[in-house]
Amino acid sequence: MPLFGAHMSIAGGYYKAVEAASRAGCECVQLFTKNNNQWRAKELTDAEAERFKATLAELGITNPIAHDSYLINLGSPDDELWKKSIDALVVELQRADKLGIPYVVAHPGAFTTSTEAEGIRRIANGLNEVHKQTKGIGSQVLLETTAGQGSNLGWRFEHLSGIIEKTRDPDRLGVCFDTCHVFAAGYAMETKKEYLATIRELDKTVGYKMVKAFHLNDSLKPLGSRVDRHAHIGEGEMGLEPFRHLLNDRRFKKVPMYLETPKGTSDLGEDFDVVNLRTLRGLIEK
Template sequence: MAKNASAKNVAPHLFGSHVSVAGGLAKGVGRAVDVGCDVIQVFTKNNNQWAAKPLVAADVQAWKTALAESGIRHPIAHASYLINLATPKADLFQKSIDSLVMELERGNELELEGLVVHPGAFTTSNEADGIKRIIDAIVETLGRVEPGSCRLLLENTAGQGSCLGHQIDQLSAMIDGGDDSARVGVCLDTCHAFAAGYAINTKAGFAALRQEIDDLLPAGSIAALHLNDSKKPLGSRVDRHEHIGRGEIGLDGFRNVLMDDTLGVIPGYLETEKGNDEETGEDWDVINLRVLRNLISEMA
């Protein structure tokens, strides 16, 4: 029997962006408000460093207060890019687990809903061993972190090099292989799915992806969407984000996602390039959020 992978209790068509928290976590909420976000993604620490100072109680409270006053919902974080749960190197493997434990604890302290992590690359081993390492890492991480608000979200990848998680069956194996699947979910990235070979820009290609999701992922697995167009063509296995509707996926691909009864109601977070449009001077987050909302209006 097919398994429905829809998220639970999520209001329809909520869009936001990954925003900078330079100057403090609460500053990130202000930036999200300024560009018109409904939802927010942040880094809770420097994403290119292993170490992090402990969260200060005053900063945690300032974050919670700013979030409550803003009306922004579904806060999530992205874990460090240094983490590699699939590595065959013992030292890097343990370092990655330790870092993930720290980030998941920070997520609980900040009352986030999810922590997005790239599963990792098997490098000199193989796919089966890499997936086993990821499962072992998830089991150890969840065993060391008390259950809280923050769920571990495995992000599908473009499949560049030996990166795992570019196929739905790989993500399914990672989730099913552990002993606490309720605390593990998926963040589905549109650019990565397209680059991995899922033709979400066509109705048939999108339907094929949806069928895999229904067949392979447990109910409620997909908890977040990364809404990014792709600079590179279908199946390139190269991860290069583009502004919505300006890449190889195009607006039809996003129509397919947003019209879907399951995926369309999951919170969507932009990870597109920051800055301003050279022609209009308008902030790119504002532009991309407007494009997404216009698609919803067209389909209403």
């Protein structure tokens, strides 16, 4: 049975995200370790970290994962922003490590006014610098597949393999596969044949064993739109079949999967995370 979780808010304390995950019936949880739209971060205390770990143990929630700040751009040709992004990612890894979180999911970056090739080189160099400054830290970066809006890199599997190949410590990196992003980027997954072709492409470039986490999101926008808009499972342009194929793929049965679908309650007053998790569990073949 796959491990299912969701992204949860840390408002009121890190442990609150764990409690919310438990209430929704999750096995794992994703969170931000700081405000994702600010560079600065309030100092993370030992007491906060200990309470977070204790709540995970108490409620049986495993595989906590963090997502980095949306401000970070390791692909930027602007030296000031690039250095600021490196410093910020170092802090993200330090905070995750203190919380006992093994992975920090990061969008690779956008090349803005430079070129795709230059952006890939820039991201790899940035990761080399991050790794140099975080020697001895257990937490690792997971490069996320992106939808490819604007000059964002990571929407082709080749972008990710190019970045990984150019880093000095590729064993300190992994990949987070976002279903909505991969679909919006143009990789079809509706039929079994299409799904297998997409995973074959992933394996040929990155290697499927590099995938350490999944983001499970349907897409509001059509295949190949390169627009990142998440929808509830089975209610977007993807439909249920891609999720059925993924959830019954034995290669990924031990890889944790996290919802990033819209929050709120359904017309019946049910928490949307609960509804989406039930839909996903219903797709698993006995």
